[in-house]
Amino acid sequence: xxxxxxxxxxxxxxxxxxxxxxxxxxxxxxxxxxxxxxxxxxxxxxxxxxxxxxxxxxxxxxxxxxxxxxxxxxxxxxxxxxxxxxxxxxxxxxxxxxxxxxxxxxxxxxx
Amino acid sequence: xxxxxxxxxxxxxxxxxxxxxxxxxxxxxxxxxxxxxxxxxxxxxxxxxxxxxxxxxxxxxxxxxxxxxxxxxxxxxxxxxxxxxxxxxxxxxxxxxxxxxxxxxxxxxxxxxx
Numbered sequence: 001x002x003x004x005x006x007x008x009x010x011x012x013x014x015x016x017x018x019x020x021x022x023x024x025x026x027x028x029x030x031x032x033x034x035x036x037x038x039x040x041x042x043x044x045x046x047x048x049x050x051x052x053x054x055x056x057x058x059x060x061x062x063x064x065x066x067x068x069x070x071x072x073x074x075x076x077x078x079x080x081x082x083x084x085x086x087x088x089x090x091x092x093x094x095x096x097x098x099x100x101x102x103x104x105x106x107x108x109x110x111x
Numbered sequence: 112x113x114x115x116x117x118x119x120x121x122x123x124x125x126x127x128x129x130x131x132x133x134x135x136x137x138x139x140x141x142x143x144x145x146x147x148x149x150x151x152x153x154x155x156x157x158x159x160x161x162x163x164x165x166x167x168x169x170x171x172x173x174x175x176x177x178x179x180x181x182x183x184x185x186x187x188x189x190x191x192x193x194x195x196x197x198x199x200x201x202x203x204x205x206x207x208x209x210x211x212x213x214x215x216x217x218x219x220x221x222x223x224x225x
Binding site: 004033042043045048081090096097098099100102103 | 143151152169
């Protein structure tokens with residue numbers, strides 16, 4: 001059974017600082033997704049990572065994937081208040097199309 | 112109009128009542144999913160369907176049933192609602208290949224069982 005773990009669960013950081021959210025998963029995966037969720041809202045797709053060593057960047061967010069370590073990271077550079085949200089990683093198990101989600105990281109950026 | 116539409120957006124119901132949550136999509140995707148979100152637990156898969164004649168249980172299907180009325184419609188039913196089914200419910204779709212950004216989520220239905 002695929003398990004996906006994120007840490008930290010809660011993260012409070014100052015504007016301008018850098019930080020990383022980690023996503024570990026337990027079995028071989030086809031793809032890994034990162035999503036953002038604002039309170040009471042739906043999920044917004046940020047990145048999909050398809051292969052070992054994949055790196056994608058959008059603004060102050062950068063995601064990477066190490067399939068050998070079964071680890072993905074979401075790095076935040078010079079955080080701004082607008083990045084405050086809950087971030088989820090989700091993994092598709094090899095051979096099927098079911099997304100399994102991590103528990104989420106609630107990120108709060110303090111001015 | 113949204114690609115994936117869920118109705119109702121909010122619902123309060125009493126314990127023991129039957130309730131249906133509806134999902135319709137204009138993406139033309141074959142695959143549809145129902146997820147439940149609880150604080151601190153992320154999203155958990157209830158049921159999924161890869162085409163009209165295919166229905167599969169997810170990790171938390173007990174107490175729920177689904178109906179795939181057409182390619183575009185996938186409904187979730189709680190036959191006899193109980194308070195621990197209070198949660199935020201999301202419908203999602205994906206295309207056959209699950210390509211980049213291939214999962215589309217609805218806006219969610221907030222269900223409260225009292």
